[in-house]
Amino acid sequence: MVFSSLIFVLAFLPACLLFYYLMPTLSAKNVVLLLFSIIFYAWGGPLFVLIMLFDTVVCFFGARLIDKHRGTGKSKAALITTVALTLLVLGIFKYTDFFLSGVKLITGWPDKLPGIILPIGISFYTFQLITYVVDVYRGEVKVQKNFAWLLLYTAMFHQCIAGPIVRYKQISRELTWRKLTVERIYKGIVRFSIGLAKKAILANACASVADNLLASEKLAGASSAAIVTGILCYTLYIYLDFSAYSDMAIGMGLAMGFHLPENFNYPYISESITEFWRRWHMTLSSFFRDYVYIPLGGNRVGALRHILNLLIVWSLTGLWHGAHLNFVLWGVYYFVILVFEKYVLKNSKSTALKVIGHIYTPILFVIGWAIFRFTDLTELVTAFKGVFTLNGNRLYDKATYLLVKSNVFILLISFIACTPLYSRIVRKLTDAARNSGRAETLVIFWNTVFAIACLALSVMALIGNTYNPFLYFQF
Numbered sequence: 001m002v003f004s005s006l007i008f009v010l011a012f013l014p015a016c017l018l019f020y021y022l023m024p025t026l027s028a029k030n031v032v033l034l035l036f037s038i039i040f041y042a043w044g045g046p047l048f049v050l051i052m053l054f055d056t057v058v059c060f061f062g063a064r065l066i067d068k069h070r071g072t073g074k075s076k077a078a079l080i081t082t083v084a085l086t087l088l089v090l091g092i093f094k095y096t097d098f099f100l101s102g103v104k105l106i107t108g109w110p111d112k113l114p115g116i117i118l119p120i121g122i123s124f125y126t127f128q129l130i131t132y133v134v135d136v137y138r139g140e141v142k143v144q145k146n147f148a149w150l151l152l153y154t155a156m157f158h159q160c161i162a163g164p165i166v167r168y169k170q171i172s173r174e175l176t177w178r179k180l181t182v183e184r185i186y187k188g189i190v191r192f193s194i195g196l197a198k199k200a201i202l203a204n205a206c207a208s209v210a211d212n213l214l215a216s217e218k219l220a221g222a223s224s225a226a227i228v229t230g231i232l233c234y235t236l237y238i239y240l241d242f243s244a245y246s247d248m249a250i251g252m253g254l255a256m257g258f259h260l261p262e263n264f265n266y267p268y269i270s271e272s273i274t275e276f277w278r279r280w281h282m283t284l285s286s287f288f289r290d291y292v293y294i295p296l297g298g299n300r301v302g303a304l305r306h307i308l309n310l311l312i313v314w315s316l317t318g319l320w321h322g323a324h325l326n327f328v329l330w331g332v333y334y335f336v337i338l339v340f341e342k343y344v345l346k347n348s349k350s351t352a353l354k355v356i357g358h359i360y361t362p363i364l365f366v367i368g369w370a371i372f373r374f375t376d377l378t379e380l381v382t383a384f385k386g387v388f389t390l391n392g393n394r395l396y397d398k399a400t401y402l403l404v405k406s407n408v409f410i411l412l413i414s415f416i417a418c419t420p421l422y423s424r425i426v427r428k429l430t431d432a433a434r435n436s437g438r439a440e441t442l443v444i445f446w447n448t449v450f451a452i453a454c455l456a457l458s459v460m461a462l463i464g465n466t467y468n469p470f471l472y473f474q475f
Contacts, residue, residue, distance in 0.1 A: 001043040002161075003248045004199045006462050009455075012040065013252070020256060026177065030152055033256065040157035041120065048119040053087065056154045058085050059129040060147050063136040067143040077081045079137045083130055090126045093118055098323030119160035123320055125154050127287055132168035134291060141169045149175045149353035158252045162245040164263035171258055188255030190451040195247025197454035198240050200461045202414045209407055213400065214373065219382050223397040227386045229404060231370045238369060239268065242281070266420045268365075271357035272335045272345075276365055284320070288313050303343070310342075311335050324375040331373055337364060354459035365458035 001008050002361075003219065017181065023029045031139020042049050045115040062082025089163070091343075097113045104110060132153070135141045144150045153175060157276040159166055213230030222230075246263035253260040267279035277285055294310045311332075385391050416422070432438035434448035 001040055003245060004196060004204075004458075004462065006459070009196065009462070011461060012036070017255065021180075021443060024122050029256075030149065030175070033156065034148060034152045037152065037155040037157040037160065041160060044120040045117070045149070046162075048122075050121050050242030051122065052125060052155060052160075053151070053315045055129055055150050056147075057085050058082055059133050060144070060150050063133050063143045064145075064361060066133065067139050068189055070139075075137065078385075079133060080454065082133050083270055086126050090122055093122060095319075095323045103286055123133070124163050124165055127165050127284075128168070129154060129166075130291065131287065134167050135167065141172050144168075144172070144175075154313060156258075158249040158256075158258070159260060162242070162249070163281075164246055164249065164261050165287055166260055170261055174258050180257045184257065185255045188251045188253070190447055191254065192248050193251075193451040193455040193458070194239060195244045195251060198247065199244035200458040202410065203237050203240035203244055203408060204258075204461070205410045206233045206240060206414050209403060209411070210234040210237055210373075212403065214383070216376075216379060219379055219386065220391055220394055223394040223400060224387050224389050225396045227301055227383050229400055231366060231373065231383070233411070235268075235369045236411070236418060238372070239264070239418055240414060266418070268362065268418045269420065270361050271354050272341055272361055273334065273364055274341050276361060277334070277338070284317070288317060288446050292316065307339055310339060314338070321372070322375070325377060326371055326375050329377075330368060330371045334438055354361040427436050 001012065003009075016032070019032045019036075020029050038049060038153055041052065059082055062078055062085075065078035066075050066082070069078065093116055096116050100110060100113055104113070132141070132144075132150070136143050144153075153166075153168055153171065154160065210230045210233035213226045214234065219227075243264040250260045250262070261283055263281060263283050265279040265282065267276050270276040270279055293309055293313045296312060297305060299306050299311065301309070313329040314335035316327060316331070317334075318327045318329070321330070322326045370383060371380060374383060381393060386393050389395055426443075429443050430445075434445045
């Protein structure tokens with residue numbers, strides 16, 4: 001089950017909210033939320049729940065041992081063992097086939113790969129549990145002695161399959177105390193409705209165009225214009241798709257009293273790749289910064305060690321996204337750019353460099369998304385050659401023109417949705433409303449009408465369109 005499905009929007013979520021709001025106590029609300037979260041996760045594979053339960057049990061008892069033996073070598077041993085076990089589970093399910101395919105390439109063994117199915121969202125909840133045990137070890141949070149509440153943190157359907165990556169310390173207090181208000185519920189529902197529209201209407205449309213133009217069977221003969229347009233549409237799609245899920249997760253969390261961290265801050269307006277990664281998937285970036293990069297020494301070491309730290313972080317970032325060589329290449333690609341910006345450009349604040357940055361940054365992240373898009377490296381090479389008409393292909397074709405022309409309106413809206421234009425307009429109206437009761441009423445009225453329209457149009461789009469991909473489901 002995904003957020004952008006009719007069964008979720010019209011049945012699962014309304015039922016969950018109804019039972020949740022009817023419960024008289026916070027403990028009862030937590031039980032309802034936990035039960036619905038287990039049902040939600042089991043929908044994609046009942047056996048996957050056992051893996052989530054195993055990881056949570058390991059981290060529950062691991063944290064108890066860390067706390068019990070605090071200040072001794074046993075505490076550190078418990079931390080290492082707990083983190084290693086959770087990473088081992090992730091490694092078995094996510095990277096066994098990847099590792100064996102490399103062995104097979106060299107030795108010819110095994111004849112057939114096991115084809116292990118990846119549990120939904122395992123990368124997200126694994127990292128969340130790691131933040132819990134590490135923060136308990138660091139003394140930044142108290143150990144959770146109620147297993148059900150730790151399981152709720154792990155399984156909460158708002159964010160367990162696609163993030164944002166929520167650190168335990170960010171919501172530990174709200175697991176046992178949170179306040180529901182009409183204003184929070186209202187804002188949460190509005191945020192969810194807008195996120196659903198971004199996914200069901202905009203992201204799906206961009207994905208349809210991109211997949212049409214970049215289809216494997218047509219790639220070798222595709223025109224340069226078709227490949228470039230397809231990659232640009234994929235660039236729009238990946239942001240709208242992932243940020244939409246974060247919007248929906250944050251909105252649902254707010255409607256239930258939880259404040260989940262923001263995950264995107266309009267990364268496509270960045271003036272450098274460094275800034276891009278401060279704005280894109282911010283919870284993942286901050287995870288690697290605080291739990292890998294800084295413990296390795298961060299930038300408080302010599303230049304060579306600093307570069308090595310960056311290489312480790314970005315190689316892991318690439319591997320986290322998928323068990324394919326293109327993701328490793330994607331991570332190393334960003335490592336090279338970030339080292340160049342750090343040691344050659346040296347974060348210059350000159351006006352000229354800012355202007356140049358706004359030119360080269362989008363070019364570089366679009367190339368990055370092309371690397372990300374093609375898990376088959378042969379197709380990746382074919383696509384890059386095709387851009388420069390080195391496949392014997394044409395520069396331009398009429399079919400691409402007609403496809404873009406028929407989707408130009410939705411693509412234009414999608415482009416605008418990747419910028420802060422709408423949010424800035426709403427913010428200015430909201431600021432103006434503070435000085436006028438009537439203006440405030442108009443803002444609320446507009447937000448309500450807009451949210452209802454987004455919800456209605458999204459349901460109509462989902463009814464009329466069976467094409468509803470979700471990229472981050474694979475993580």
